[in-house]
Amino acid sequence: MSLVLDPPIRQEYEYATKPAALRPADAAPPLAQRAWQQAWLRKTAILIVLAVAWELIARWQANDLLLPGFLQTAQAFADGIVSGELPDRVRISLAVLLQGYLAGIAAAFALTALAASTRIGRDLLETLTSMFNPLPAIALLPLALLWFGLGKGSLIFVIVHAVLWPLALGAYAGFQSVPETLRMAGRNYGLSGLRLVVHILVPAALPSILSGLKIGWAFAWRTLIAAELVFGTTGGQGGLGWYIFQNRNELYTDKVFAGLAAVILIGLLVENVVFRPLETLTIRRWGMQR
Template identity: 85%
Template sequence: MSLVLDAPIRQEYEYTVAAPSLRAADPVLPLARRAWQQGWLRKTFILILLAALWELLARWQANDLLLPSFLQTGQAFVDGIISGELLDRVRVSLSVLLQGYVAGIAAAFALTALAATTRIGRDLLETLTAMFNPLPAIALLPLALLWFGLGKGSLLFVIVHAVLWPLALGAYAGFQSVPDTLRMAGRNYGLSGLRFVLHILVPAALPPILSGLKIGWAFAWRTLIAAELVFGTTAGQGGLGWYIFQNRNELYTDKVFAGLAAVILIGLLVEDVAFRPLEMLTVRRWGMQR
């Protein structure tokens, strides 16, 4: 007789599984705190605070000849825009600046590309930057006047000098920091000379190049204004620096401050409209910069 063993029957239990607890939603921040997290709003607040301090200081001093108030300067700025005088001076300055800036970029790129591909080019760049980079561009203005005369040529000469060396140094430092693996990859694809620079070195060194472009722009802008303060007329028209100089001679201090405000506003616009979107589209988008 065969013995059949049945498996023991376990008692069944029913467990109720609780639903997973939902993570508490992030608390809704107050409107003021959410607004304060916006960078543009914080900067606007700083500008308003500076304008208020300026107005209070001018009213306390009570001397329009030395320090006009913010409201007086704003009125002079608006009047200059409406009459078209200030806009014409800005147009003349930006036209000269753009020509000199582009020429300086081209010269810096040619010099840096030569330095990145040949030994003699590297020695040339190091020697020239050591000689001319410490030399202020405005110090060359007497020579520029002697060589090119009273006009646009002298302004372009000092602007190119202001742009060339900081941009060349920034680009060359970026080229030097390119990893050897990228260089070997480019050579494995048969790249050399200008193609090697454009396809390998320039994309890898983009953050230092953009920094050099911003520094070159700042140097060029203030060099142009300083040069226009000295002579400033090109083809019978004066630029923004000449506008400031003329109004200083005629003791229109509010117009002097309006011209200085135009210089500052143009600098802010170039930074926020030109360079910042360019960084967002390139180095920040690719994770090359925070």
């Protein structure tokens, strides 16, 4: 009896393989789904829906004095742009706003740096913010008119008040959230006082500072428009708020809505052209915020 040590050789076959079908997860999403993933497209769709609803409500009401339609407002806005009146009013308002906003930023960072480096500065910041932060900036306008008169100084004063306290609170909260290890690392390098604030606390607290800047900008912009609605002329020239107020007195409601649209568009422009790229270049790039 003989033993078979080697297994028999099996005949080889060649099978043609078919390409594997793509799974649903691997397949490219439809064009509509990919387009809907774009944030700008979704926001544009929302704006279109709001504009259509506005036009329908205005036509249903049929009273241009109370509510002009979207198309009528767009025509008034275009006429204001072509005539140069609306850009000139916007330029006047933005010039005053920029001066007050920068002055408020400087005052806020000086106060916050003092609070972050000394105990008496911390007590000073907490006391002042408790007193003045709940106080509306527009409530100080009568005093500003007495102190600075009918001019740019009064507007800048109320804008500084609107910017100073939210920005100081945001920056100080960001400084307080800086880990102690970073502070110790800065002290090990010989940093103290203002140098510690600039080189350690400010970069670490940047998300809170940027949030305070955005809130301060919003407060400053709406405070300026409200102040211009009250007296509005600086050096014989009125800004965007005065444009709205003047057209309301003359019952040009479409121009009033055009002025309000300019206020909204400037807010959207600053948010998407200034602050959003700043976030992308700093805190999102460094992984400090999603």
